[in-house]
Amino acid sequence: MNSHQYRAMRDLVLSMDDALPGKFEVTKEGIVHDRAAGVGRHELTTLVVRKRLEHVMPEAIVAHTGKPDVEDETEGIMRRPDVMVIAETDMEGEGAFDPRTLIAAIEVVSRSNPDNDWVSKVRDYPLIGVPVYAIFDPRTATGAVLTDIHPTPDGPRYAARKDFVYGEDVTIGDWTISTDDLPRYRD
Template sequence: MTIAPGDAERGAHHLYLAMRDFVRSTDEALPGKFEVTKEGIVHDMMSPGGPHEVTAAHVSRRLERAMPDDLLAHNGTPDVEDESEGILRHPDVMVIAWADLDVEGSIDPRTVIAAVEVVSRSNPDNDWVAKTRDYPLIGIPVYAVFDPRTGTGAVLSDIHSTPDGPRYATRKDFVYGEDVTIADWTISTEGLPRYQPEGAAGD
């Protein structure tokens, strides 16, 4: 059987819509965070509270202290979505203008100034691998990763074209305790929590 390119694209779009509907139906019904990537649905099992949430809250507050009043470092809903690419993501923190947040439905990822992710213990490749592919693809210019497993992180920026699609050209690594620059704002990473050893309480 031959499938025309248009038929394949329509089929992929319908599959994405079905996955998106499933993800949205799980909101607050199942634990963890569900997102749609180029490779399908990904699930992060995150404990409520703990180092993951505390890190996101610290980063959000420190960024907002440094930013002008017309911007915020948002760590709530909604998702960012690029329907044409079949990607639905939910950054732990996104730097965005108040005006661009004031929309119905999902956020246009191209209005996001920077996305911040705190690496989950259950699925670190989602943050370190999949999102470094997805975020430049949907036009998020700066992506910062904080990893409570190791007390390290990285800021990725400067989207450029590659044979595999848009990718970040610049990566600046940091260790907890250093100052880190995310887009135009520099914040401290002092005092950010770390995950406890496996088997102990926490994320």
């Protein structure tokens, strides 16, 4: 995709923000719509993970939820992680966050589009320089933390993956939190 196409998709996504339910993002493949973002157990999981992280992190580091997006225009990618671990000072300024300032991106897998979290973001986050990507999956009560970006013929990828099941402690960056009693999706 060229920069003109990317900017057109980005402008479309930004114009739909708050006008339609769910979350829209721009990926290498185009626009992705997560219809269930921000509802029920997804949002509760996001809240619990954010609070547990902020309890163990230094005050200058935050587990931010919400806007703005993280964007790398040269790669044609604009994402909005459920939780962004970032230094407060890196939040200053206008517009999207530079993804290279994130300490970690955390996603709670949505029921409506799990491949977005398990496939597309596993590809996109190392490509835009996010050093740690943690996935919490309320469908299966499992997750993974991906780290150690390294070059491959297909572009940067995470070299290390640590899987976990709910009930185990999980380390994201320099901080370890419990996954006890995280919400699960009901059938």
